Amino acid sequence: MISPDEPRLPVSDCLVEIGDAIAKQLPVVLKAPPGAGKTTGVPPYLMETSVCGSGKILLIQPRRLAARSAAARLASIVGTTLGDDVGYQVRFDKKVTRNTRLIAMTTGILIRRLQDDPLLEDVSCVLLDEFHERSLEVDLALGMLHRIRTTLRPELSLVVMSATLDPQPIADFLGNARAIISEGRAFPVDIKYTKTTSRDRISEQVVGVLPDVLRSTPGHVLVFLPGVGEIRSTHRAIVDRRLDRDATVMELYGDLSPGDQDAVLGPSDVRKIILATNVAETSITIPGVTAVIDSGQARVMRFDPHVGLPKLMLESISQASADQRAGRAGRTAPGVCHRLWPAAANTARRQLDTPEIARGDLSDAVLTLAAWGEKDVMAFPWLTAPPLDAVDQATELLRRLNAIDESRNVTETGHRMIRLPLHPRMSRFMIEAAHDSIVPDAAIVAAILTERDPFRGRMRPVVTHLVACDISDRLECMKRFRNGDSSAVENAPAARQILRVADQIKRMVDRSDAQPSRVVSDHPIQAALLAAYPDRVARRRKPGDARGLMVGGRGVKLDPGSACRDGDLFLCIDVDGRGTEASVRAATTIDERWLDKRLMLEIDEPFFNPTLAAVVARRRRYFDDLMLSESPIKCEPSAEVAALLARHAALNLENVFPAKDKDIAAFIDRVRFLTEHMPELELLPMDDAGVRDVLEQLCQSRTSIKELKTAPWLDHLKSRYDWQTLQSIEQYAPAKMKVPSGNSITVHYAADRRPWMEVRIQELFGWSTTPKIAGGRIPLQLHLLGPNYRPQQITEDLQNFWNETYAHVRKELRRRYPKHHWPDDPTEAEATTRGLKPRP
Template sequence: MNLESLPIDNVLPQLIQQLTVGGAVVLKAEPGAGKTTRIPPAILDAGLAELGNKQPGQIVVLQPRRVAARAAAARMSEERGTALGADVGYRVRHESKASRLTRILVCTEGVFLRRLQDDPLIEDVAVVIFDEFHERSIDGDLALALIAQVRRDVRPDLRVVVMSATLDSAPIASFLNNCPAIESPGKTFPVAIDYLQFPSRAPIEKLASEGVEKIFSATSGDILVFLPGVGEIRETQSALDSFSAHQNVDVMPLYGEMQLQDQLAVLRKGPNRKVVLSTNVAETSLTISGITAVVDSGYARLNKFEPTVGINRLALSRISKAAAVQRAGRAGRTAPGTCLRLWTEREHMALPEFELPEIERVDLSECILQLLAWGENNVDAFPWFEKPPALAIENALQLLERLDAICDGRLTDLGRTMARFPLQPRMARLLIDGAKAGQTERSALCAALLSEKPPFRAIDSATPGSHQTDSDVLEQVRAVENFDAHGIRDSMMGMIVPGAAKQILRTKNQLMRLVEDANLGSDAVTKPLLPGRSGVGAELQLSSDEAVLRSIMTAFPDRICKRRQLKERRAVMVGGKGVSLSEQSNLFDCGLFAAIDLIDLNKSDLVVRRASLVERDWLPRSQIHETVDVVFDTTRQKVVAFKRTRFCDLLLDENITSIPPEVDPGAVLAEAVAANYDVETLVDEQSTAYLNRLICLSNWIPELELPEFGAKPWEAFLPALCSGATSISELKSRSMISAVQSQLSYEQLTSLERDAPEFITIPNGRKVKLQYEVGKTPVLAARIQELFGLRETPRIARSRVAVTMHLLAPNYRVQQVTEDLASFWKNTYPQVRKDLKGRYPKHKWPDDPFQPLEPKAAK
């Protein structure tokens, strides 16, 4: 066969030479350059696919998508003149065209990862080629990291080629031990870009069909339309029926699940002009001959973590600017072309520059499970190409542990079985449990419904609460079963959309084949899969509904909820987050349920749109724990011991019990008082005055080394105050002073009474109480006549502090404030005496204040 000359042909000699010398090469080449179909045969023909023992080895070409894998294998076998499955073959999920003689095997990245599980050293493989690595799928990232480790540790002879259309080659070359990087200049023609004039909210299929009719007369070649998924492809194809008949144009779909012969027919040049309606598989993975115009919807379905369901889903997403450039470039491969973008130039400016790699936007539990199944025990130390966020790894490990896939970071037998399924671990667990209970078909349908968007139109049009159910998910299963068996579209959730329901049924059939391929036997898992029962025979006795309900529960152990009160829609979920059943949920008043579909409306509680019954005796006993917790009960205002039963950290029930002797209730009370009370409100005035004296003394005589006093000084004495107590009322009845004194030495207690006395005796023999306030000097308040005979201001704290004198008139009002009593007698008293003598003539006002008055005789 005479091969068409392609741009990649010019760099093949350089690539072969570099691969021969160094064993690894990074290649950057434009889409359509021919790298996918020319490089593997060139490597084979150069003799680089031989193993160390001179035995023929295999070249494995990894593709992100099934449709690209099949097309690449078919094209290479055609160009080599061999039957597909002989010299060149492919292997994708549920389909294989290969033999033991196959030298070039094209497979998807996920299939290759599972091959690595069975054969970690891939001893029969000589070369691994990563195609379209710029798409940065999580399987591609993991496969590259694993192969790099294999080369470094045990297979230095293993050759690696990483090919990309847009990615920066330098980081990959650095990761592969600074291997050479080659760039193949593309042969492209200019493409005229056109945008919508105004933003449109019309359905994608309407905009796309109108775009095709608009651009049809502007080009003489074929048209490629990029659409998000199969549903939009079918709707657009239907919208173009009359146009295609009138213009004699073939409208052809292109997506991953097509039959190979139908797929190849799209790629070849036909007798009529054609309009190809494609997912993003045609962005870089496939080259379609004759395309001179592109209509771009601007959307794709990307694998993203869906927090509402806790799994990864294909979500409708805006594409990046880089993807838009790649799509437009498909129109300029063979001649000048045109591209109509179904968005405005202003909207284009808001697009992200690049897509985030999958490893940064998806749940990593499936990836981590594959890594553990391969034999890597230290996930944190694993040499990733780009290490995922630490929190994402931590969350993945936590989920795998709750699914019983790992224990203490090691893969369990159940986890090893789950890793055999190319599914997210939640769905793998659901399928395995359902199959073990003899309900493969229903559990597969349940998993399909959880993995896809629900196939119900205007779910709000149904009447929530019209009847109650044991599971919103199981109710959907019943509705789809009814549609499949009898064609009935009406359901309590709303009208079933036939196309979406059929897609779910196709997914169900695929999942059933996975169970069949996995060949689950009674020894596949060593412990009962459905908690509360033991042995496969016991599991088979479960009713169909109960088996599915239990399987749902085991897939969502981190979403088990307990109602706050029966007949109340509010509940608490594992982890402590509050949730509330939405009006869309018809779950009856059960105490426990699994929250399947959660949404965050920026309220205190997450909203549960779909829930499923959980019976308490279904919960795995290994995750149920009983404890005796001694806590402070704010309602009773006392320390109480509760015997509590929990699933993980979710409280199932509690009962009051006696406080264990080894627990100090006083310590619990002290902690609660510090956290929830202003201690001063629990202390009487006498105790407060005592503490104020102590704090003042500490400030005045620091060498006494009294306890440290912070902003809340009573907290330093809380343990002593609360010792032996169990309640706030008991605390209030206690003498706080004795608790403080118990913390002081004899020297400190003696100093307190001597250097910060509670009373001072004045000349008339009366004991006057000093008023202490932290940060100020103490105050002695007495009538002036009582102080006659006191020459100097009293001093305390080893004479370091002078008392502030509040000198009172006979009516006990402050007449004078001084800290220098001698100065007062000498300079101020004469005038004060004159004033007071006139106001209080019956009182004695001697000229000489240094002679004390005779105390009054007691009556």
């Protein structure tokens, strides 16, 4: 029951409309500004009216702090003890019972609940709060809930709540949804800017404006800072300047203990200066805040291609986030907001935050969907479709991690990875490192890779390389720092954060059923890193060389100070991809025996050796697409060998094809002659394409150019035609023609010339007319020779030669060759091969 003492909220004017839409099983998209009461007004109304049924109501928050804070406030509003009717569930902490009706939880907890209970059978309503932040998780949750509603549970109520987004596109996406806008109620906030962009540290900028802010308003002051490091340095600066004389300086960030968080959020008679990260930007209410100092920066989770993991990166906030922060000063009274950037620079900021799905790594989402039965990521109902290349990259990474198979089914290893709320790389790493003896060390390594570098890019000369692993060096430094050696790191706050995260990761693994999938080596950290980075394996270009080639074909170069000085293979963990050759800032030597056998491949590869002018073969061993070794093997004829030989022979065909061979040239000329003069025969043309066809046939059983040059080309050229066609070629374009002397005389063919025959006159005695070929269409050109085989006459009309010219030629030949037979009538005479007069 909602307490009657609770003030009326601006969103109250919309509650009946929200209830009406839910009663009609319509999704609701609510836009309401900060302070309108989305988080604290809508859930109690749904509980009290039961308009959405008697099941549980899940209030989804983007952060653990917001979920705990919202649950505490809602429990107070409905007059119950936290953990009874109203509770919360976040990582490592929950206050719920079987009878808890309203549960505030983070988006990650919802997604894992959807994996265990795809229908949310005991849930009647889900509220997605602060949807404007557009994290990948909340986009994924929206799509999963939309899929459930449109397929199996149309009665599941869904309310999407945002402070800044236009509700209509979301309503259109959900289909027949009710878009509702609450105008809210806010007091005026006086926005002030610095005159110029300062290069001072943020802590110095804050203490520079804090005195004016304290004088301008009597309420609490909320200072937005990028992270815990800046909070600590600003806290020290405030104390050093004695600006805390009339106020208490308090810190607020996500990893703060629940008790400390409650102290910050609770009422106080003492003025507070609250130093907070962006956890205070949305969802939570801090009573009595009337002043905001905004650094304009935040550490936001972004994909870091250097280490292949999401990392918190410093960046400028959007205009929408700046307005959200300023609004915190005007929730209960007029306020002031001092922005630490010039007014002119405000318009240069992007208006809205870019959805994470458009800029982040998708491997976690792809694995989640695969486990949920959604193998086609692009067919999933996304509010904003992810880039296809990012989906492909994520899918390929998951295959390499052995999280999914080729059909995108989740493997046994993949199911273990899902149970660890870490990036898939780190889940795989921790599974491989899940021996009791190395989990603590592995957790530190995982934290080193996902948090800020405590060494600022350089190692202290505090350790000697214990093993050939740069990460092990960092691990050793962190262990020394934990044991009190502050000189082991460059950035102590970053190191402390790493140790905090490491403790969290260790607790995750301890609570999971993660077991090692294999025992690989005497160097488990290095081997576990290999399991997490199979796409970062590299091979040296030559022994001792700092340069190498990485999976994917990218050239890499080890840092001069790297511990990886020996060994053929190394793992590139932190890679700066700028430039033509990527710089490897952290690496580890690996043993080939540790490589995942699934990704190993042995290929016998033929290739053309130009020096030998032949196809030779080698056996290559690969990990993924990275060649590990090669050795020569005997090259046997095959289709692949034939194709290689044909391709290279064709590039130099004039030196391979024996075009000067008389028999080959003659056959080609005969076919071309008939192609022109007897097209009805429909002969296959004897052109370059035909020669290449024959070349490919000859290559089937050969491996060298030398063998091709001596191959039976003529037989293969003739084999293009069947027996009947070859008979037609012989009949209509004979290679030789039998003359009256009984000799068979060669018939010559050439382009742009009449076919001709060179024959001695005496061998034609008895012929009266010129012979014809091509079915009688083309008369042969006769080159008539004397006994000395020198031309005497060229004619295409033998009868005319006998009648008009022979007598003159005979007279001269009789004088020169008196012993030869020169009859008066050659058409009646007997032809002779010797040409001498017949004996009486």
